[in-house]
Amino acid sequence: MAAREASERNDHRQAAATILAELKQCEAVEPSRCALLLMWAGSETFQFDYQAAERLARRAVTLTGPPDGKSYPDRAHALDFLALTLGTQGRFVEAEAPRRAALALLEQNRPEADLRVADGYNQLAGVLDRLSRHSEAEVFLRRMLLLHERHRPPGHLLIAMSYNNLADNLASQARYVDAEPFYRKAMMLREQLSPSNPSALAASYEGLGRALINLSRADEAEPLLRRVIDIRIKTFEAEEYIVAWSYDNLAMLLENRGDFREAESLRRKSLEIQEANWPAGHLTIAAARSMLATNLDLQARYVEAEPLHLKAIAAYAAVTPDDAPAMADLYDSRAYNLEGQDRDEEAERFYRRSLRARATLPAAHPRRIFGYRSLAGYLRDHDRAWSEVRSLYRVAQAGVFDRLASYSSFDREAQIELRGYQPVFTGQVRAAWTLSNMPARP
Incomplete structure (x- = not known):
């Protein structure tokens, strides 16, 4: 009772201390019956110390042991909580195994109509998306949508959530044309059924806004993204991390339009909020630093941006494989x-590392095409390795053709995207021309 009261007044440290004292007594009598106390203590500890919460989660996983049909709910819960503590620390590679194990238990022991099965698909998809394995994640998100459409009433809010999450996944695969109708379905349902839940509605506005930016429809995107900021400031505290994400989305639009100063102001607000909400070294802070650094680079303020780049890379490198797409x-x-600072040898090494890190993305993914294009453009601008330049542009061109083949018609969106790839084609022509005019080797 005392722990619950402490938790309700947000005194999570006191709540955790009270539960841990009770846990100690439980373990002295019958340790095998203490799993729920362990997880309760972990959930309170999670509010202020992720690593300590992880240790409690691991103890709960060990305590629940191999599932026997009766203990599986406790074990599935423990595995899910362990995955949550790992994911919150940015350790998504480690989080995948407990997510899969928890889902397997649910699939084996619960009917498909059970909400926990659908949520298991959603949680695993979230980990896979963070690992840039978006096509794998899509499979689980479509399973979740199918279950909700099959077992929930038409127009249910869980169906709207499924539409939105699937749209986010498709956008991560740069399938913005496919994502747009799912965002609009989610938005329509949420406007009809949950006007009292502005947070969910804001998520649909935000996702649709980002997709429209990538479809070169910024004029449609801007009012949506500004509405998201208004909603979230009214719904949450102005200093909540979710408000910072809203600033970043609008900043992206402004940077694409060349409004770097206004975007910089938003980037700085976002970083300040994230630093106040997350522990030092958290990947959310690192991402905010990287985005601010990129904004400064766009303004040719390279020296000012450099320490931000270094901190961001160090934070990610601590928990992410060196060649991961992230x-x-x-x-x-x-x-x-580095190129802006005329440190060309160092710059080339990072362009090459960037390309290697994109190797697991599909050949037609814009981020992979961008990697080939970036390295080719660097070598071209420095009048070096023209044979490699031509080869890089050729691979990029093949990716462009595969991507355009995915469009159902050569409509406005396809034409706009093709124009964006113009440097791939002109670069290849320039490389061929340069090579043909080089003096023959004796």
């Missing part, structure tokens, strides 16, 4: 920063 944009931004 590192690619960090490397590319760092390369651009």
Whole structure:
């Protein structure tokens, strides 16, 4: 009772201390019956110390042991909580195994209509998305949508959530045309059914706004993204991390339009909020630093941006494999920063690291095409390795053709995207021309 009261007044340290004292007594009598206390203590500890919460989660996983049909709910809960503590620390590679184990228990022991099965698909998909394994994640998100459409009433809010999460996944695969109708379905349902839940509605506005930016429809995106900021400031405290994400989305639109100063102001607000909400070294802070650094680079303020780049890369490198796709944009931004400082050898190394980190992305993914294009452009601008330049542009071109083939028609969106890839084609022509005019080797 005392622990619950402490938790309700947000005194999570006192709540955790009270539960841990009770846990100690439980373990002295019958340790095998203490799993729920362990997880309760972990959930309170999670509010102020992720690593300590992880240790409690691991103890709960060990205590629940191999599931026997009766203990599986406790074990599934423990595995899910362990995955949550790992994911919150940015350790998504480690989080995948407990997420899969928890889902397997649910699939084996619960009917498909059970909400926990659908949520298991959603949670695993979230980990896979963070590992840039978006096509794998899509499979689980479509399973979740199918279960909710099959077992929930038409127009249920869980169906709206499923539409939105699937749209986010498709956007991560740069399938913005496919994502847009799912965002609009989610938005329509939420406007009809949950006007009293502005947070969910804001998520749909935000996702649709980002997709419209990538479809070169910024004029449609801007009012949506500004509405998201208004909603979230009214719904949450102005200093909540979710408000910071809203600033970042609007900043992206402004940077694309060339309004770097206004975007910088939003980037700085976002970083300040994230630093106040997360522990030092958290990946959310690192991402905010990287985005601010990129903004400064766009203003040719390379020296000012450099320490931000270094801190962001160090934070990600602490928990992310060196060649993971999550590192690619960090490397590319760092390369651009070094190139701006005329530190060309260092810049080339980072462009190459960026390309290697994109190797597991599909060949037609815009981020992979961008990697080939970035390295080719760097070598071209420095009049070096023209044979490699041509080869890089050729691979990029193949990716562009595969991507355009995914469009159902050569409509406005396809035409706009093709125009964006113009440097791939002109670069290849320039490389061929340069090579043909080089003097023959004796």
